[in-house]
Amino acid sequence: MNFQFTEEQEMIRQTAKDFAEAEIAPSATERDINGEFPVEIVKKLGELGFMGMMVSPEYGGAGMDTLSYVLAMIEISKVDASVGVIMSVNNSLVTWGLEQFGSDHLKDKYLVPLAQGLKLGAFALSEPEAGSDATNQNTMAEKEGDYYIVNGIKNWITNGKMADYYIVMAQTDKVKRHKGISALLVEKGTEGFEQAKKEDKLGIRSSDTCSLTFNNCKVPAENLIWEEGKGFNFAMKTLNGGRIGIAAQALGIAEASLEAAIKYAKTRKAFGTEIANHQAIQFKLADMAMELESAKLLTFRAASLKDNHLDYTKESAMAKLAASKAAVHCALEAIQIHGGYGYVREYLVERYLRDAKITEIYEGTSEIQRLVIARSLLVQ
Template sequence: MDFTLSEEQLMIQQAAKDFAETELLPGVIARDDAQKFPAEEVKRMGELGFLGMMVDPKYGGSGLDTISYVLAMEELSKVDASASVIVSVNNSLVCWGLETYGNAAQKEKYLTRLASGEIIGAFCLSEPEAGSDATSQKTTALDMGDHYVLNGTKNWITSGNSASVYLVIAQTDVEKGHKGINALIVEKDAPGFEVGPKENKLGIRGSDTHSLLFNDVKVPKENRIGEDGFGFKFAMKTLAGGRIGIAAQALGIAAGAYDLAKKYSKQRKAFGTEISNHQAIAFKLADMHTQIQAARHLVYKAAWDKDNGNDYDLSGAMAKLYASQVAMETTVEAVQIHGGNGFVKDYHVERMMRDAKITQIYEGTSEIQKIVISRSILRN
């Protein structure tokens, strides 16, 4: 087994690290406090190629592999998980879904602009009564011959107000169950489409999360992705890859908190010496480092599986389950190592702890990942 990163992968990793430290870090606390969307920073990420990393260059993307993508996600997430989730959704869900399953006209019209960062996209699956149970879609897309009429509500949509293009999962034929679901491309200026109030969130407060309302929105048939009834499969296949991005985000949050805790432990003194010299703290750091390394290997393995054409449902689910758990546990310990300062915003770790929690919830809760894993291992 070769764990050596290529020269190109190392360059991508360094570029993401440099961008995070020089352009994301200075305003990250203020954006979190104000729940401010990082518009300028997202624009710069688009210019640098971070919003279409795996897209073929002929569609305006960087043409990189999944390993390069997770390396960048980890570095961005060490500093600002609000910015990195925008990168994750645009890459893993929107661009990948369009490039893999969209037709030539859809790619030409939407993918090129999304991959270049000219616009960003949103993935719309969750509803008030259809979170983990994605088959229970209440949003309907009535087939009117040459177009669909879309009605319903979508919840917890990342980049809900900042996106220009939305991939919406909706039920066309209730009697067919999940085989009657379609995936539709909806533009923000479509009549009848409305962005609901912004959610006041615990973490990733810089990303704009909204409900979306569809009231008799007319969607042309050419905006359907794949054949009639392909929507549920589209959503599941897309989310499988999206989990790798969120696993990398969780890994980055954990690694960023660990780095801060280690640095602080070498500066803060108690009982006449740096607290890193006390076994109680040193052992915490040892556990954190070990768990982060284990999570990193799971994330890289899932990315490697995707790059090599292997089935990555299992490896992606394991990576997300474990990395999100490590993110939560590591950030809690990072706050503990900082003591009273860990409870203060200026030291960053309290924000990281708040950001970590969502990685156990979105793009499939930890409980859903265990269902995916158990079904996979019990099939054999």
């Protein structure tokens, strides 16, 4: 087992770190307060190749491995988890799925600009009544000639407002239930397709989440991804990879919380000495570091399994569960160490907690991750 990163992986980590600190950090707090989408930052990330990291160079991507992607995600989310999720959706949910299962037409027309960062993608699976129970899709797509007529509502769509291309799950055959779900690629501006207003969220406020409405929306039949009825499989396979991205995002938040806590503990004085000298604080820091490190190893393992084309369903669910738990716990403890200062906006730790909570919810709640893990254990 080799725990060393390659020179290339180190280079990507360093670039992401430099970029995040110089370009993302200065506006992070303001964007969080105003709920403003980081247009310029996303554009620059695209130019540097961070928006299509795992796409092969043939389609304009960087052709990197999942481990490099995880490292970059950690560094970016450490500074701003909102930018992290924008990047994660485009990388692991949209471009990865399109490259794996898309037709040549879809790859040439949509994957290339997505991988180059010229366009932004979104992934629409959740519905008002279908979140964890993704099989219960009410969005319908009926085939009429060369088109699919899509009707329905999608909820909680990350990049919902700013994306150019949307991967939408819809029922093409209601009788077959989840075996009748198909994945379609919908372009922004298609007639009958509308975005509702941006949600006012607790955390990751800088990313734009909104619901989408399809009202007799005409989507060309050639925009079907994989095959008709394979939509659910497509979504599950894509989400498996997505979980690694979200785990990395959670790791970023946890790492930022730990660093902030250490820095504060070394400067703040109580009872005549720095609080870092008190065991009560030291034990907290030790627990945080241990949780972070163990979640990191799980995430790296899942990424490395994916790179080696082995089954990583269980491992990615474990990584996401552990990392999101670590993120929330580390952020909470960081606030506790900061005391009253941690509770006010002047210090960043309160944002870390708000951002951390979502990692336990999206791309499969922690409960769903436990289900996935348990099922793969019982199948063996």
